Amino acid sequence: MTSPASGNPAPGSPTPGKPAPVRVVIVDDHAIFRSGLKADLDPDIVVAGEAGTVEEAIAVIAVQRPDVVLLDVHLPGGRGGGGREVLAGSAPLLGATRFLALSVSDAAEDVVSVIRAGARGYVTKTISGAEISGAVRRVAGGDAVFSPRLAGFVLDAFGTAPADIADDELDKLSARELEVMRLIARGYSYKEVAKELFISIKTVETHVSAVLRKLQLSSRHELTRWAAERRLL
Amino acid sequence: MTTAPARPPLVRSSDRVIAGVCAGLANHLGWPVRMVRIGMVVAALAGGAGVAFYAWLWIMVPTADESARRNARRPASPIAPAVSLPETPDVAKRPDAPDAPGAPDPRGTPATEPTGPGRTKFSGMPFGKEILLGAGLLLAAGILIARLLGVDVPLGTLIPVAAILGGAAIAWMQLDETRRAGLVDKTKADQAGGWARLAAGLALVVAGVLVMVSGSGSWEQTWLALLASVAVLGGVALVLLPWGLKFWRDLETERAGRVRATERAEIAAHLHDSVLQTLALIQRRAGNEHDVIRLARAQERELRGWLYRDADRESGQLSDSIKAAAAEVEDALGHAVEVVSVGDCVMSQRHEALVQASREAMLNAARHGGGAVSVYLEVTDAAAEVFVKDRGPGFDPDSVPPDRLGVRESIIGRMNRHGGTAAIISSPDGTEVRLRLPVTAAASAAANNANGEAKP
Numbered sequence: 001m002t003s004p005a006s007g008n009p010a011p012g013s014p015t016p017g018k019p020a021p022v023r024v025v026i027v028d029d030h031a032i033f034r035s036g037l038k039a040d041l042d043p044d045i046v047v048a049g050e051a052g053t054v055e056e057a058i059a060v061i062a063v064q065r066p067d068v069v070l071l072d073v074h075l076p077g078g079r080g081g082g083g084r085e086v087l088a089g090s091a092p093l094l095g096a097t098r099f100l101a102l103s104v105s106d107a108a109e110d111v112v113s114v115i116r117a118g119a120r121g122y123v124t125k126t127i128s129g130a131e132i133s134g135a136v137r138r139v140a141g142g143d144a145v146f147s148p149r150l151a152g153f154v155l156d157a158f159g160t161a162p163a164d165i166a167d168d169e170l171d172k173l174s175a176r177e178l179e180v181m182r183l184i185a186r187g188y189s190y191k192e193v194a195k196e197l198f199i200s201i202k203t204v205e206t207h208v209s210a211v212l213r214k215l216q217l218s219s220r221h222e223l224t225r226w227a228a229e230r231r232l233l
Numbered sequence: 234m235t236t237a238p239a240r241p242p243l244v245r246s247s248d249r250v251i252a253g254v255c256a257g258l259a260n261h262l263g264w265p266v267r268m269v270r271i272g273m274v275v276a277a278l279a280g281g282a283g284v285a286f287y288a289w290l291w292i293m294v295p296t297a298d299e300s301a302r303r304n305a306r307r308p309a310s311p312i313a314p315a316v317s318l319p320e321t322p323d324v325a326k327r328p329d330a331p332d333a334p335g336a337p338d339p340r341g342t343p344a345t346e347p348t349g350p351g352r353t354k355f356s357g358m359p360f361g362k363e364i365l366l367g368a369g370l371l372l373a374a375g376i377l378i379a380r381l382l383g384v385d386v387p388l389g390t391l392i393p394v395a396a397i398l399g400g401a402a403i404a405w406m407q408l409d410e411t412r413r414a415g416l417v418d419k420t421k422a423d424q425a426g427g428w429a430r431l432a433a434g435l436a437l438v439v440a441g442v443l444v445m446v447s448g449s450g451s452w453e454q455t456w457l458a459l460l461a462s463v464a465v466l467g468g469v470a471l472v473l474l475p476w477g478l479k480f481w482r483d484l485e486t487e488r489a490g491r492v493r494a495t496e497r498a499e500i501a502a503h504l505h506d507s508v509l510q511t512l513a514l515i516q517r518r519a520g521n522e523h524d525v526i527r528l529a530r531a532q533e534r535e536l537r538g539w540l541y542r543d544a545d546r547e548s549g550q551l552s553d554s555i556k557a558a559a560a561e562v563e564d565a566l567g568h569a570v571e572v573v574s575v576g577d578c579v580m581s582q583r584h585e586a587l588v589q590a591s592r593e594a595m596l597n598a599a600r601h602g603g604g605a606v607s608v609y610l611e612v613t614d615a616a617a618e619v620f621v622k623d624r625g626p627g628f629d630p631d632s633v634p635p636d637r638l639g640v641r642e643s644i645i646g647r648m649n650r651h652g653g654t655a656a657i658i659s660s661p662d663g664t665e666v667r668l669r670l671p672v673t674a675a676a677s678a679a680a681n682n683a684n685g686e687a688k689p
Contacts, residue, residue, distance in 0.1 A: 148571060148573045155575040155611070156576070
């Protein structure tokens with residue numbers, strides 16, 4: 001859905017006039033939060049279903065097959081795995097249905113583990129209605145959504161030194177990817193990142209997706225050790 | 234015993250007549266208690282088999298309390314169970330990650346799983362008793378066979394020795410494994426030095442006895458006296474040991490209970506001081522949106538700090554100071570200030586300047602910019618950098634009147650004086666203040682000091 005004219009990066013806001021609605025399922029155990037989020041979402045985002053527990057979520061997602069699932073990381077039910085269990089339970093759908101993780105938690109292990117389980121992005125629950133709508137569209141379009149905090153975690157985990165050669169080694173970020181991550185951590189939107197680095201928004205999205213892939217697949221020692229360290233709270 | 238899946242573990246019940254063995258057994262097997270008790274009495278009448286079985290279970294089976302304590306040895310955080318709890322599903326799931334859309338990569342599969350070191354430690358211990366018992370029984374069988382074959386076994390000495398060894402073993406087994414480990418640890422008996430000391434002590438005692446024997450009286454007499462005193466000491470120990478153990482156990486239980494109570498009281502006090510107070514304030518101020526947001530923000534920050542604090546991390550880090558400054562600004566102006574930090578270092582005099590400059594930038598951003606303020610701190614080996622970004626209408630840094638101290642003096646001047654740099658980039662989409670403080674102070678500081686003094 002996000003297909004901005006790549007030669008014209010400045011006014012590249014996604015979905016200028018395309019009214020194809022995005023179907024979402026909201027998974028959160030707080031009914032108040034669910035209804036608030038529903039009211040906040042833009043009108044072109046249709047809420048196809050809601051769930052409050054792991055089992056409900058897996059069932060609703062299997063029936064509705066939404067474009068995007070807004071998934072709370074901490075959920076009751078199941079075996080106590082929360083959002084990650086929903087991701088595991090919906091593994092066959094991961095190609096068609098994208099997951100965007102939502103949480104109040106800042107804890108690094110929550111963020112990183114849910115991304116590694118297959119979520120395409122992570123935002124905190126204090127996010128505004130417009131921002132979450134944008135994030136939903138972005139995820140629906142197959143791109144990754146990085147909050148400043150998630151970008152900070154990535155930089156912390158992969159280190160801030162670039163890979164020697166710009167290869168697609170999994171355990172290091174390329175110099176360009178580092179730059180993009182740094183700007184996102186500084187609070188830049190994708191549009192602003194593109195402007196700052198003189199590249200198109202599409203390229204920014206490509207870099208971010210590459211970082212997401214590395215975060216999901218890397219067996220980098222620092223990444224696992226770092227996550228394990230933070231687990232000792 | 235078949236292994237049904239959902240069977241309560243075999244523990245000695247607190248509902249007891251003698252030692253809770255029958256009740257525990259009944260609970261474990263799912264039989265009525267009365268039947269088990271009657272069965273045990275009948276078995277006891279049948280040549281004492283029941284008594285032996287009962288005694289064996291008494292020794293081998295832990296009480297419900299002990300068992301629970303043993304299982305609960307891995308401490309879970311009382312406040313954030315959701316944080317410390319789910320980790321196994323994660324590990325199990327990692328191989329699924331390559332299924333993620335558009336990302337098939339053969340390299341990703343060997344996920345290194347951080348298995349907790351604490352989990353494998355206690356295996357191996359539970360079989361110690363069984364092996365010991367088996368060895369004892371084998372020995373007894375061997376002796377019996379030897380006697381049957383006509384070999385003369387000096388039973389007169391073997392039986393007392395076996396009795397002493399058995400008694401010692403029983404006494405030792407009564408301590409559960411942690412306490413045993415604690416005892417061994419405390420006396421340092423597991424170290425080579427400990428064993429050497431023990432051996433030396435024994436040798437000295439034996440030598441003393443030998444000297445005593447050679448000096449006075451006959452061998453026979455001393456031997457008898459020695460035996461008698463050992464017997465008396467042993468008897469006293471045997472009588473007092475259960476009391477001592479019981480006392481010790483009670484003490485430990487009580488101490489654990491007290492620790493739990495203290496922890497609970499601390500949590501309650503904290504929640505009362507912070508969350509309840511804030512909720513009360515929010516209710517009273519429900520009409521004033523600005524105040525409600527500010528209160529909620531401050532409370533969230535405080536609770537977050539309390540929940541996710543890293544006990545191991547030393548305080549006085551640069552990121553702490555930046556976060557404190559952000560909190561101050563947030564409180565003062567009611568604008569959200571999001572801090573993201575990568576890397577960290579210990580505060581120094583120069584970092585204090587960086588924090589002050591950052592604080593000034595945050596104040597400006599919150600005052601003139603709209604919406605949330607983003608703060609990013611990155612500490613590398615070469616430098617500490619802070620970026621403060623807002624989404625306000627922006628301004629022209631060059632048009633700031635020279636008498637306005639805020640930007641020029643508090644941010645740029647301050648950074649220059651301490652060997653750092655400051656840049657302000659403003660556009661209609663927002664303003665970003667970039668502060669950089671190199672680590673190698675001496676050279677750059679000297680150079681910049683000259684600059685800084687020449688400027689004003």
